[in-house]
Amino acid sequence: MNRLLQGDVGSGKTLVALEAMLHTVESGWQAALMAPTQILAEQHYLNFHRLLAPLGISVALRTSARSENTAMPLFDKDAPGIIVGTHALLYEGTNFQKLGLAVIDEQHKFGVLQRAKLIEQGDAPDVLVMTATPIPRTLHADALRRPRCLDPLRKTGQPRRNPDSRPRHGQAPRSRRLRPQATRQRPPGLHRLPLVEDSEKLSAKSAIAEFEKWKTLLEPHTVGLVHGRLKPEEKEAVMSRFRDGSIHALVATTVIEVGVDVPNANIMVVENAERFGLAQLHQLRGRIGRGEHKSFCVLLHDPKAEDTAKEKLLVLEKTSDGFEIAEADLRLRGPGDLVGTAQTGLPPLRLGDIFSDAGEMEFARESVRAVLAKDPRLHAAKIWRSAISSNAPSEPSPPRQVDSSKSCQPQAVPLEWDEMSLRKIILIVDDEKNTRDGLRDALEDHFEVYVAADIAGAMSVVETEKPDVVLTDLRLAGESGMDLAEKVLKLPKPPLCIMMTAYGSVDAAVEAMKRGVYDFVTKPVNIDRLEILIQRALRERDTRKENEELKQQASRRSGLESMIGQSGPMVEVFDTIKQVAPSRATVLIQGETGTGKELAAQAIHTLSPRAGKKFIAVHCKAFSAQLLESELFGHERGAFTGAFERRIGRFEQANGGTLFLDEIGEIDENTQVKLLRAIGERTFERVGGNQTLQADVRLVAATNRDLAKLVAEGKFRDDLYFRLNVVQITMPPLRSRKEDIPLMVQAFLKDSAKENSKPYRDMSPEAMACIINYDWPGNVRELRAAIEHAVVMSGTPKIGVRDLPASVREQTGLSLLNTPAAGALNLHQTETALILRALEESAGNRTEAAKRLGISRRTLHRRLKDLKTIRS
């Protein structure tokens, strides 16, 4: 909780605070109340003690005078539930055990840092700040930082009359006109002075001298004197005589400003009233009028006082509402430094005026609130700039009137976050000022508009603000809008360009469109049409962007994601792919059939800058020698029998992209020569053609044969081999990375179930063991087919061994024993496989299975038990 409790003098704020403190104590926490003066702290202490002693709640007091004042119980750090004190609470020796609530009385009497220090004493205690007159800083921050609310504690427990406050020019004797009424009723009065001793510098009157004067004037009534130089017990003695009526009038300094409760005091004279703050005067005035008699407060001031000082006194005459007085105080004194510690005075603003720009402050408040709601950590810093420069109501608003009922109403309608962030930026470039300004006025409602008069100005805006649309005149004084368009369109992320042109130069504008300008409008510009054009252009661009993103997403899926594996050999493969992909280097992928060579080639393409272009795969083994040549390089019409028309070869098709040549070891020597040239010089001719063609192709080749051996045997050209073998990737066979099998099985189970419209079924442990034990000569391709077979064949909740293809089942069975080089297998696995198979074939009948295995039922039982232990 962090609340401000605002209520007029005598409205019962202390009682409310006491109840909050009691609630805190009952919950097992301590509560502290910090009062601004010793008198007030002691008064709170005595009241609390009187009320709470019967309830068994201990109250402690801590003030700086504690050592002198032995009559007051000292702060007891062991057990007090409630601690009352002055600033002394903030300093060493006050070890709060478990501070749960910090109450700050008469907020305006403490500095910002003092308040913060008390709050720091606990582990994030709740905070209740009490005041009759909120300090300007708080009032201002509050008006801005809703929903921190001002509690409507306006009505008092008993009806009380507000003192009739009258500012009076001049000196004390003129106020003696009040004397006859006062003396007739014999009511105690209060006479207040700003300073206790003579001070030439401040031309203030001495309370002591004044006391002597009033003593004579009020004869035969008794007059008392209270000031800050008195010892606490002396002060208390005078106050207590004043309370019980043995002193009729009191001459005092501001030591009695707050909280001192003397019900029958009903006349107050404040000298040098212009020296006091509004809040302080309101507080002083609150000391009288607590009884049933009508009360008077006379505010004496220097006739030469400044106008603001006089205005201050008039406010007091006009109203007794603490909130209104605080507002007037804010207006007269300024809000203080909202982000620093000064509580009044002008804030260190460079330009803004807290009053005349009140609307702007409201706008800023609402905008920041919207920003923080969406982005509490302020990641999108750019948005602030857009929010700041956005086109919101910016007319200076009139100064706010003193009217508490309207004080918290926002005055500007802020932009919504989405509107701010989505507001498109338009740059208008025209050498005629009137056109620029006219267009800006027209477009400002829907866009964030920047203007420039020439190409240099336009380019600087383009660089800093990254506009979405550049609207330029074709003719700029001495320059051409076409030049600007060309510059802008060359940028990596070019904005849309729209050309404005006079009637006579439409041809030039059409020419501009051919060069990439989106559209043109003729002058004089029809604003409605222009707006529609801009909106349409932006929509088209957004759609295009979205399409590209979707395409990219789709293509990313065939990257490394499609290759499954966590084993060492596969991680090595992934690393090499990631490293080699961004380059243009030719890659040779070697590996057994079915190890995923084409997937690797696709991944290289997807992760390369060529990802947006084509990936063309050619399976060289599928073509005869002549056909392969034609397939790769294309042919001219009539080049050979059956060549009825020109054919574009794969090299040409893959221009800018990647060409994947699978089974490269199968191509004949003639094609090898042509291929060598195509790779080395990047030139080739179509079959039967004379024209030399060029293609920018990244080549990835793959083979399941040992190319180096073919080279040694003279079956493959060594120069081509070297060209191809720039980077080599060897795809590991599945049997050498069996730890990847479970992962693959899961993925294939899902895929196969989906493709065959079957429910997803898990693999039984037995079947999984079977799969792991198989040596997969056909590698991943074979595994994938086997899983699909199992998914289609299975009718049970879990896929069992019997659902697997026969080849897999058989090899993991007895035939396993005949596999000599099964490096990955061991005796335990083989035994497990045999036991499982025996159990399955005997439909779970253990006696039968034991018979098949040639062991006793007891042995089988023991082996199964061992098996379970190992698994678990």
Next chain:
Amino acid sequence: MPFAEALRAIHFPESFHQRDAARARLVREEFFGIQLILQARKARWHELPGAAKKARGKLIAKLESALPFSLTASQHSVIAEILTDLRAPPCA
């Protein structure tokens, strides 16, 4: 209006309108900064741990029964509001 343009315009305005627009732009930036600090501070306050004070109100009841007067409606409503806050964790 971009910041650079506003700076130029406030020093060398071509018209009163331009001067006012530039000023409004700069004031907005200034106030935005103040508000960011204030509201970010307040948000930090809300992140403090705090603890709910969930007393059942026996002590308050005892106190009120011992008072020689009864509380006004507005005092009651303010107390209720504060107690609601005290019961709600964390600092609300």
